[in-house]
Amino acid sequence: MEGTLWQHLPGKPAGRFSDGRVLTDYLAKFLGLKSPLAYTWMKLGGKKLRNGLNFAYGGSGVFNTYGSLLPNMSTQIDFFDKLMNESIYTKWDLQSSVVLVCLAGNDYGAYVSNGGTAQGLQNFIPLVINQLALNLKRIHGLGATKVAVTSLEPLGCLPRMTETSSFQQCNASQNLAVGYHNLLLQQTVDKLNNDTKSSTFFILDLYNSFTTVLQQKGDYQAGDLRFETPLKPCCMGINSGYSCGSVDNNGAKLYTVCNDPKSAFFWGGSHPTEAGWRAVYTTLKSSLEQVFKFY
Template sequence: MELSTLIVSFFCFCSLITSGALGSAHHHHSRGHPTKLFVFGDSYADTGNVRKALANSWKAPYGITFPGKPAGRFSDGRVLTDYVAKSLGLKTPVAYAWRDAGVKKLRYGMNFAFGGSGVFDTLADLLPNMTTQIDFFENLFNESVYTKWDVQSSVVLVTLSGNDYAAYLEKGGTIQGLQGFIPRVVNQLALNLRRISEFGPRKIVVAALQPLGCLPRMTQLTSFQQCNDTENTAVQFHNLLLRQAVAGLNNETRRNHIFVLDLYDSFTTVLDRKNDTKGKLKFESPLKPCCVGTCAGCSCGSVDAKGTKLYTVCSDPKSSFFWDSSHPTQAGWRAVYTNLKSTLEQFF
């Protein structure tokens, strides 16, 4: 199999579109503890922005662990956003698509992340890229749904999990060309971070790229036995440039307020150890996903015309690190977050 085919095969892609109406927020502000979480990014952070008709995240068996039914998260349960909110002592912020669900829902911030999106357009302009997500936020800010004080007492989470690279290769980009494309992606991400920073949030947490070569979409080629080093080398280049960009931004503003969340190191640590840091969870075959499609072109959540399942689910999602071909289980996210929690809480 050619390397380009390999790379395309492991990225998370969903054809998704946005929807919704508007509400007005209930404002809280304190100088001490962060009062709100605002989120931008993709499926690693999305908690329900994708239209129901367009993504498997709204189909069984997604959400079986939490909240017990499909709810738009790309996992069996909680995702990164939920863990970051919890460590801030906040409830998970409402998804942008559900922003008209009442004033009370807006008090913990808002999640603008859409599964499948990137810093550039990824799927024929069907998905709001990160610039557009920030536009959504700015509109709410301009309409005083959120005030300057809300933002200044907030933390922002930004995830970028590889969809730009998948789109690049799908559109005919080459492996050789990736070396020039990676800096473009990171530069655009840095522009987005600078723009978010200008709204004045207290802290910004930006996720480093996870080891894409370890996603089940890649490791299925070795029966879920080993990661693809070529992919992971490209990821390390992305992460190096991201760290340099963040150091530059922190230097520019003379505020050490942007923090790189090292998902690469945390994923790798959990996958190598086959458990979380406390040793409570065991992942016997950490590269093998819990939920897998049972036919060519089938994925977790696929059904045929009669509604027959075209996937299988493992007996205990807690024993799997990965849920589907691209996303961790709730237990996987918990293990990843446990590794990062202490450094992140010091930063907050």
């Protein structure tokens, strides 16, 4: 979404997994860009393309997750490859750009939903990382010289995981699995940089960023942010679950929204509020400045 829409977003469901700006918006701002346009909204030509494109689809992963109609990461790269073949973008464009690759755990959610076990998950995680590595190699082969890939956030701290403890405790076993994913990811990025004899790939450490904000309740280099109950979401289904933004056949809301979204880290069952993402971005900013010091 373009930055001009931000003023309409905070405080209510608006088709995003947040009440306003998300990580990509803050990263774009850091680089001096407007938020990249969604690929599905693309209009060829003009200034919007100079800010890049966002190929992400909510709920997608490296594999097919919740139905084959949802483009997985390989298909999303196909979309970009097609634009390069059509000369909408060139290798020069890619060499002067930053590629952001986000993997948020949807592959694991789909695995569990399809009957996967905790024991089997240990064997599934390397498969996810191996496919991610193939995708990263392909992006590099297209000409990318700077690729940021996100580590997995502490999934055990998401509201859908902490509801059973009245939003008081993270799920330790879930976070152990996340730790294994992130360990393999770090090894993969190190190997890719070694194989390409470059520093093309770097990790945005969302795990430690989320953990820092949650432990310090947002009081981290941003004095105006404070999350008293950081594991509790702002927007929740009236009866149960996380149907934020849903309405019944008569248009009646099936959700409630907290009085002050700025005081909540999580918006719904899995994603931060605008204030939450701002706190996460604040913890990442020093590492971003280091990475782009000579870029």
